[in-house]
Amino acid sequence: GNPAAIRMFLCFRFLATGETYESLAFSYRVGAQTIGKIVPEVCRAIWCKLAPLFLRMPSSKEDWLLVAENFYDRWQFPNCCGALDGKHIVTRAPANSGSVFYNFKGSFSIVLLALADANMQFLYVDVGSFGRNSDGGILSHSTFGKALLSEKLGLPPARALPGAPQLGAMPFVFLGDEAFPLQEHLLRPYPGKNCSVDQDAYNYRQSRARRIVESTFGVFASRWRIFYSRIGVAPEVTKKIVKACAVLHNMLQRETTPAQVASILEDFDAEDLQGLRPLARGGNRGSVLACEIRDKFKNYFTQVHAFPWQEAHI
DSSP: OOHHHHHHHHHHHHHHHOOOHHHHHHHHTOOHHHHHHHHHHHHHHHHHHHHHHHOOOOOSHHHHHHHHHHHHHHHOOTTEEEEEEEEEEEBOOOTTOTTTTBOTTSSBEEEEEEEEOTTSOEEEEEEEEETTSOHHHHHHHSHHHHHHHTTOSOOOOOBOBTTBGGGOOBOOEEEOOTTSOOBTTEEOOOOSSOOOHHHHHHHHHHHHHHHHHHHHHHHHHHHOGGGGSOBOSOHHHHHHHHHHHHHHHHHHHTTOOHHHHHHHHHTOOGGGOSSEEEOOOOOOOOOHHHHHHHHHHHHIIIIISOOHHHHTTO
16 A cells, blocks of 8 residues: 555544554554654654644734634624634653653643634643643743733733723733733633622623633544544654644534534543643733733723623523
């Protein structure tokens, strides 16, 4: 047979099933060491060839505006350029690594930071931060976090929210959960259990829009079952695996109907995920400006753009 096709098949089988190298070697009569060389080589080739086509972060104001329009149409959250989340990828500890990869859950991991659009596609992935790093700090060390803070993402200029010129020009933002810091362009929920009714309404509207990234991870893991358990390879190989799976996810997502996505998610059970774990909650000391921006979004969702259905969830 075609050697290249056989290598691709073995790699896809490994990613889609989570079988060990030894199990695949027994089934296909190829040495486990040989498969151990094939998988990272094929994953690297997939990333290099397909990432420019299927996983490019928007770089122009027009591209970001298109992402934001989709978010508003689907989730009724204006000026939103993506939902941000991170996961610990549980992996094998490398020899002599000490506690570098040891995370708060008591296992060894590297971190996948991902930004998703309203269509359950990854706009950006950063993989490889050590598991012991604070999860909030992972954002600041990523290329995305640095570009966000230095305002080099090419986001559109601030503009009024639909039907609310009285609130003034509002920045374009990303949505994160409690693991991320509150910033001018990054919103997180109001903390604590003693929120006001209006704060609860805001938290629901943000959660409703941000959940798209959770669903993206659900579809991602359901397609690539290797993430259902600890990945028994070295962190450097795990990085290549995660990046290849992310770009393949986007390629498949473009051809998948909403009904097919719903079917995939029906079979998904987050409790089964042993290889993909959530980040820990972080601190919440946002700047005065960041707090004001969140308050204005809260006012928008409760006074200008409230829906009858949101009250049922508060």
